[in-house]
Amino acid sequence: MVSSPTPLKTPLKGSQLKSDIHSEWCPGCGDFGITNSIQQAIAGLGMKPWETFIVSGVGCSGKVPHYIHTYGMHTLHGRSLAFAQGAKLANPNLHIIAAGGDGDGYGIGAGHFVHAGRRNMDMTYVVFNNEVYGLTKGQASPTLAQGAQPKSLALPNPTTAINPVTLALACGYTFIARSYAFDAKHLKETIMKAIQHKGMALIDVLQPCPTYNNIHTKDYFAEMVDVGGSQVPRVYYLENEGYDGVVKNPNDINEVNAKQAQCFEQAHKVEDRVALGVYYQIERPTFQDILKKNIPLLNEFTPVELPYYDPQTMIANTDLSKAAADFTI
């Protein structure tokens, strides 16, 4: 029978979610912070590691499942969401966290990114956004600004950058947030919110690449900037500025329009500062909800549980006669 996963009575510590594999990332890489926050979030929510499935693509970020002690799937470049959605469709009781880089998710995987939003599958997608392709020596990723020239580029970047937040908004993501790799508390809390959200959640995580991105470095994010003559931290929190991205009534078209417009405007603000937080959130039927309406049996069984054979004899016992009636002569 369909049952929702229940949390552990005694939650684990984040450290119990570290695997015994030594990380291959460069010293100072933002990937450490993100991995740690994912572990903290899983522990914080009391999730069972064996019911948690981390799915990644290819690149530095692709290695993240190996460092977390849950079931893990390190897939193909750009394809993590396709694999992840298949796993979720088959066993909706699994908590699926897809994780990947900006090239992986917004470049080669852009098609899947778009359609995962349209489906509103109930899962979390964490994108490690460092604006470069690290594992192939620092080429421009889809989020690097036009004209930007990190030290690894021979010429300034000739193409414009995509905006992950508004792209996700356009595609139908129902939870869209931005966080920062070295803001452990905010990142952990944002991941927890995303996991708890019922629907397709994107967290675009800004992340320094200490080896190839000498523009948006750890120091850059830590700097103070001048706003109206006063020095304020570069990184700030939307919620502290009175911004509320959560749609309270999804059926109120005016509220939805207003929240979407606000999200678009905030995501495109041209400023020296970096805004973290939930840009947009709404409750919409998930792919699973709709599937259950179309296929009533799925209200009783998940696909992986739906029986089709006698366990004693292993004989397949689906009765085909109804389907076969149409062409029986």
Place this chain on the structure above:
Amino acid sequence: MNRTHDLCWMIGGPQGTGVDSSATLFARSCAVAGYWVYGRREYHSNIKGEHSYFQVRVKTEPVYSHTDPVNLLATFENSTAQLHAFEIVDDGAFIYDPKVTDPAKLDLKPGVLLFPIPFDQILEEIAQATGKTQTSLSIIKNTIAVAASMALCQLDISAIEEALNGIFTGSKAKLVSLNMQAATKAYEIMKNNPDTAKFNYVMEKPATVPAKGSRYLLNAAVATGLAKLKAGCRLQTYYSITPAVDECIYLEDLSEYGLPVVQCEDEIAAINMAIGGGTTGVRASTSTSGPGMDLMTEGLGWAGINEVPVVMFNYMRGGPSTGLPTRHEQTDMLACLFSGHGEYPKIVMCPGDAREQFYDTFKAFNYADRYQTPVTFISDKLLANNTVCFPKFDDSNMKVDLGVMAGKDAKFDENNIEAALQKFPRFKITEDGISPRALPGMPGHIYWMTGDEHCEYGHITEEPEIRIPMQEKRMKKLDLAAREILPEDQLVVHGPENAPITIVSWGSTKGVILDTIKVLKEKHNLDVNFIQIRLLSPFPVDAFKKAMANVKRAVVVESSFGGQITQLITMRTGIQIEHEVLKWSGRPISETELVAAIQEINEKQSRKVVLSYGL
């Protein structure tokens, strides 16, 4: 008037005018009357307007192919008349609408009997009787053409009513009486025509009429759909492509069986989503055609190195590139065998007809689970679209094989979290290459997967001491499959022993080859047998060599330019087959063509016969 036991009927028209439903009605009516039928569907890559046609061959015994000249052509529009009139045999018949077609302007053989039918007049009478407009009834022209044909062949009109009852069910049931009004009128017109008695192809009654409900009339797309439900497939993904989409739409419509069918953004998503499903323990599959398979190969390689069960169905069509999107060809074989970079064990199956496709589809899921590897299943446009009559498939004793599973009874004990957190050697090196499987969700069996080479737990490694045995372990599964898969599922020899000619082939040519063997024996007293290769990987090397040991003259038959099976046989066995019958026009090989080709090879020892008949 003679009697025949073998009739080839054709109907044609612009796409979208009901050519398919007309042929379905004719085929079903004949089947209901106790005959065996084979229906061949030809259509353009276009939605409405281009020419499509459907041939239905009717026999008193099972039949698996079409013949070239037709005995009876029925049409209610002029393009079919112009295109196909020359194909009618010299004592055949032509049913047409005199309002749109002038037979004097057609390339008809002199003896062809002409049967003008006043299609519009019949529609008008029904329109008046029912108060409907004539335009809204125009689709009924198909029924009129079918009824006229049935009358000509002296088949009972009650078969049409029974067939209509089978086709129009549920909310459409009220269409039966409307269609029967038209059928009755057309039937009467033909019965009253004095020329009807001159028609030479009056169907002989079958010696034994099969019991009602004992047969299926279906195509392989439907057969596979059924088998997927039976095999417990629980995730079907696809990206729309002809002709694979037929199977997917069929399954989507059977939602009461609980199978989610997901239309994906592309074939890359389709295969990877299916693999994602496969990792969690559901039986998952995707269906595509050549261009889609090209896109899927990266995913198949991932499933190969991660030992994930998944089944990919490739319904071949004309290639390369978009090629002939709605036409038949058998040219993806080598691509299926060699797709994907690097080396991983592939099981590649190739059924020869809809019946085999039903049983093989079920087995494909068993093989995927047992050998924990992707299975490529090759079908084609001919099998997907052509309807055949078979005795009902027996699905009463089909056994599910899930392979070796670990941790099925794994329970979570809240007091023993350490045990629940245990990791599991998912890719354990074993003697036969099979590692026990556990699934995400099972406590105490945590493991990882990666497209990189990996250790037993699934973590990345580049160490030769792991790479060497790990690759060996995976590839060993092919040896095991070769030993375990039933011999008859690998290779079958049909026909008499010690024949002077042996046909070697695979896939959908099976039907025409079996029919040809019969004709060559009955009409030309020539013994021919047939080695049907049913498993392409692992290739049945020993069985093939054994079957070839006493062969006098071997001929490969294939719908391709290059003779792909000829190449594969040489590669796998060193045997070089000298004779080939090839066709790459996009149209399937007919019995007429193959009979002539084999005779030519027998008499003239021709090395290669190229076939090209058909529009």
